[in-house]
Amino acid sequence: EFERRTDALAEAGGDRVDGATAFFLYDSMGFPLDLTVLMAKEKGLRVDEAGFEAEMAAQRERSAAAAKAAKATDGGRSLALEVGETAELARAGVRPTDDSAKYEAADAPPLRGATVVAIFDGARFLGPADSADSSSGALALVLDRTSFYAESGGQVG
Structure with missing residues (x-):
């Protein structure tokens, strides 16, 4: 070049x-x-x-x-799940998100019926009775399945 x-x-x-x-x-x-x-x-x-x-x-x-x-943030806290948070989910019995649908052909039927298995406010996982301590209202949802690709180096922006 x-x-x-x-x-x-x-x-x-x-x-x-x-x-x-x-x-x-x-x-x-x-x-x-x-x-x-x-x-x-x-x-x-x-x-x-x-x-x-x-x-x-x-x-x-x-x-x-x-x-x-x-970087979606809430009060300066990242909503990205790091190693500690994913380990906490595993200890709670939450299985990794099934992302196999992302490999299906474009003409495959759309993925429907994903279930929210965890909610994260940037500091902790919320239970059904918890309220989010969030000034911006931003939350991370962990689903049981998805058709989305995880963000990776070179794909940001």
């Missing part, structure tokens, strides 16, 4: 790899900036390092905003 982009730059008479390109090579292709600078120098090109740093700062801001938006 570096070769393709720098060859196109040279053909156009350019002498500088812009910050956006250097950042793309870093962020998407795994090229460290110092390697891009070294390889560009070997081709008689310069790299806009200030532009790269501006792109890096913008990416940090986008990442922080996306993480904040994607």
